Amino acid sequence: MADTPNIVSATSNLHDAPSASVNTTSSTQVKPKSRPSTPKGPPLHQLYALPVPIRTFPLPSFYPNNPISLFHVIYAWVGQLISPPPAEPAIIYQGIWSPETRSVHIKDPKSIRALWEQGFFGKGNYSRSEPNWLKREQARKGNNGNHIAEDVTAQRREERKMMKWDRARKEQEAIQRTRLQEAWVAPVGPMELLALPNSEHDLKPGYPNDSLNGTPTQSIITNSTEGLGLSSGYATPNGDATLANATAVDATDAIADGKDAVPALPDMNGYASPPHTPTSPIKRRKSVRFSPKVDSTTFQLSDPPNPNHGTQSNGGVVNGNLTNGSSPSSQSAKSGPFESISESSTTSTSGPTSSELNSEIVDKEHLQLCLEEVFYLVFALGALTVLNPVTGKPFTTSDLFTLCRQTSYIPPRMKNLQPDDPFLIHYAAYHHFRSLGWVTRPGIKFGVDWMLYNRGPVFSHAEFAVIVLPAYTGPWWKTEGRQPPRKSWHWLHTINRVQATALKTLVLAYVDIPPPFDDELGATEIFKRYRVREFIVRRWLSNRNRD
Structure with missing residues (x-):
């Protein structure tokens, strides 16, 4: 009963919706705190003011x-x-058909930015989504002062990592102090009682005792062993006191050198300090340079792990160097015939060379448009023309419509096209949601067909995830005995679980397939026969959905 889906339906005709409309729905969003280190650009509501390129x-x-x-x-x-x-549309953009990728490529930089900023169409072939490969290359070579989305995301992740590391360090210090306090055992034997200090001269500074009964009144135990480069831990059953002796010797040396004295622990059951559990030695790391003189960098056991010491997801070193992995001697010593090799290996990861800075960056990225996006820009908006790569002439709307239907099959089918072509089904749903003002983008990342954004991916995450399913509800299909592809309950539960984890609502878009029609009909007459029905699938929980 707890996982019973609550299904809400809505029915609409595809041809009743306008071909293009402006989404007037707006939600109050909390502005993030301004970051002084991040350069400010134009406001997003001005940069992405137009929902479509008209x-x-x-x-x-x-x-x-x-x-x-x-x-x-x-x-x-x-x-x-x-x-x-x-x-x-005032400007008609041009694209080139690519039979290898079954998509249309936009190679003009101005057209790329215009189609992305006016409706979020397409995807950069060198980028995750937004075509900003040139900006990332300029930022990598130090020629671009503007911020990019990847840098802002990396900065926020680094800040969260540092915050988590600092929080973990404080938690470990608190646990260590608690362990030292709990390791103190009250003296019970006669020899231990006689060993207790009985005068102010015998008392250690920082550990006040009660003069009446000789027992400590307050256990003020600090990280004395951490300041001396030693580690502390629990008390062992056999009472190992090696750490106590080392602590006392190091404290005496510190006082003799004029440093801040670290108080030693009082006598406990005949021991100078609480014993500890011996642990396995920590592995020491080395940093080897390309030089005749090999300098090894070791770490003190008391040094906390440096969060900057590590590799990124792409295999590069953070900030291009090892902050905690190079000793002062290795940084200052630069000699030998292999010094140039060492410098080149270091600068290759830390930053660009002078030749890279002087070289001009050529934009090699193009925008890829899927079949549904291409036909929507050509058929519904008239803002795009697609060129034939062989003849160099633009496709007509009817020729492009037939080409999209043929290439939607794998392998492409040149004849015997059906009313339930993959292109017809998916374009009916795409045109339906676009006409209602939603920013519709491919949803293969989340295992669905389309993702619906309220205003666009730069403003907020997608709110709905759409799966397109054909529906043979007409009387002609019932006589033929045609049934839609069967989906199991496990499939629906898996898809819904993924969307619930990503905080998205699953939408099942059923496209009613019309009876077979003549291929000579135009796209307008064909799409008037399709209807889209929407079903929202949500988990119903008895303890959360009482209202």
């Missing part, structure tokens, strides 16, 4: 309770009649 000129709103608003509507309407706005 501009609209709507009339003012009319309010029945305010007659003056009627004059505003008439004034704007007359103004557009006298001086009509320019035809849209």
